[in-house]
Amino acid sequence: MTVTRAPLLKLADVALAAAGRTLVEHLDLEIRPGERWAVLGPNGAGKSTLLRVMSGARSPDAGAVLIDNLPIDRYGEIDLARVRALVTDRWIDPFASSVLDTVLTARYVFGDEDGAGEQVARRLLTALDCAHLMQRDVRRLSRGERQRVAIATALAQATPTVLLDEPTAHQDPRHQAWVIEHLLTLDDRALVATLHDINAAARFATHVLLISGRGVYLAGPADDVLQDDALSDLFQTRIGAVIADGERFFRVRSPARSA
Amino acid sequence: MKPTARAWPLLAVAGAASLLLALAVGSVPVSPSQLLATLAGQGDSAARDVIWQLRAPRAVAGFAVGAGLALAGALLQGLLRNPLADPYVLGISGGAAVAAIGAIALGLSSGLIQLAAALGAMATLGLLFILARRALFTRDALESEQGTTAVLLTGVMIASFAAALLSLVLSLAPDARLRTMVFWLLGDLAGATDLRAALTALVAIGVAFAIALRHAAALNLLVRGDLQAYTQGVRVAHTRRTLVLVAALATGAAVTLAGAVGFVGFVAPHLMRLVFGNDQRVLLPASGLAGGTLVVLADTVARSAFAPLQLPVGVLTALIGVPVFLWLLARR
16 A cells, blocks of 8 residues: 555546536546546547646636646646646647657757757657657658657656546557557556547556536546446446456447437 | 758858849949959949949848748748748738828828838737737637637738728829839839838847747747647747737838838748758748848849839749749759
8 A cells, every 4th residue: 555645636626618518517636646547428528628627728617726736827838837748639730840859849848859858759759659750750640650649749748747638549459558558657647548448448547537528427446436337327328347357348238329 | 950051051151142242233233343342441432332322222121121021921830830821911011001002192202101101010910919819818729729710810801901991092093103002012122222221120120030039949839739839838829929929020121111022921931941841940040041032132133134124023032932932842
C-alpha cells in the first residue's frame, strides 16, 4: 500500500453544459500522481469538453478546477504549460513541417528546441514507433501515425499531468497496444484519457470516470466502476464481461438499436 | 529547425546589388566608378543630384515597401493558417485606398494624399479591432478554433466595403484625375522623392520586424491551432493581436508610400518558404529581404524599360514575381 499523494488535479462541484443541456453536474474528482483515469461515455456526453476544462482552455459552467490546489484560472499560459499537456483529436498542419519539428513545438516553454529538447523528442518518437518518420512531412502521415506524433508532442512537454483525447482512436491493434504499453510506463504522472474501447480502458486505467451526458457520473477504481450494470446503463445497451485467460473482456450483447 | 546557411549571404548580396543597380540605372546613366565616388561623398554634382535627389529616395522607399508588404504577407499567412493570404486581406489597404483616391479626386497635393492614405489605414485598422474584438481580445476563440476565421471574415468584409466605396469614388471622379488614381491603385513609387521620409519608413518597417521576430517562436506554434498553442504555453489572443497590429501597420506604411503594390506580399513569403521552410524565425526576415529586393528590382525596370514612359511598379512585381514563383514551384 503506497502513501496517498496530494492530488495534482482536482475538480470541485464542476458542471458542464452544452447547447443549454446539462452534461454533468456536481462532479468532484481528485487525480493523483501515478493514477491513470479513463473517461468513458456515449457520443456527445462531454468527454472532450471535460478534457478542455481540465486543460484550462474552457471554463466550467459551474465549480472549480484546481491544479496543485490553486484555481486553474490563476495560472498564466506558460505556467500551465509546465504542469499539464493535452493531446487533442484534431491536428492543424497548414504548412509543411517535419515530424521532428512538430514534436519540438512542445519545447517552447523550455526554449531548448535546438539543444536538449531534440534528444527528448527523438526518444519519445522512437518509443512510440515513429523513429522512421522523423524527417517526414507531418502532412503526409496516416491518421494513426499523426496521432502517435501528437502523443509524442504532448509527452515532450514533460508535464506531471497529461490529458489525452481518444489517444488510440486511429491505431491498428498492434499500435493500440503499443501506445497503451508506453502510457503504462509513465508511473509517476497523472494521466486522463477519453476512450471508446472499454477493453482498452480496462488495460489502461487504474481509475475510471463514466459520464452519461445526462447529468450523472460514476467515478472510482477501475475494477469497481467497470461493471456490467453500470456500463449497460451508461451506453444504453447490454454490455457484459466474459473471462478468458484470466482476464475480463467486455462485449456488447444486444444490438445497438435498443430502447 | 536549421536555416539553409548558404541562402543568407545570397539574399543579403541580392538586396545590396538591387539597391546599387537602382542607383546606377536610369535615363541618366551612372557608371560604377561614378556611383562608388558619389556614395563615398565625391563625384560630380550632376551624378550626386541624380543619385541622392532622385534615385536614392525611390530605392530606399521601394525596399521599405517590399519588406513591409512581405512581412505583413508572411505574418497573415501564418496567423490565418492560409497560404493564400496577402497583406490586403484585412482591408487595411482598401481603407487607405478609399481615403487616398478621395484625396486625389479632390485635387489635393501628394503630401496630403499620403496623409489621407495613412489616416485611412489607421481608421480601418481601428474598425478591424472593434469588429473582430472577440477573436483578438478574449479566450473564447480557443473553444471552437474560430478566432482566425473571425479575423479573416471581418477583414474580407471591410475590404469588400472599401472596394465598393472605391468604385463609387472612381465613378464620380473627373476623368482628368483617373490616370493618377489608377497609378495609385496599381502601386507607384514616383511619389517617393524625399530621402528622409523613405529612411523613416525603412526604420519603421525595421521596428515592425523586431516586434514580429520576438513573437516568431510563438507564431510557429500558433500556426498549428489555437488550442494546441495555448496548451503549449502561447498567449494566444495577445500574440494574435500583436501580430495583426504589426502586419496592419507595415501594410499601412507601405501603402502610404507607394499605393497598393500588388503580389509582392503574397509571393515573397512563398518564395522563401520554398527555400527555407516554414520556421517563422527564419521565414520572416528572409521574406523581408526578398520582398525589398523584388520591389527595388521591379521599380528599376518599371522606370527604365519604356523610358521616358514610367510604369507603375505594381505592374512589374507581378510580371517578375509570377514566373519566378512558378519556376521555383516546378523545380521542387
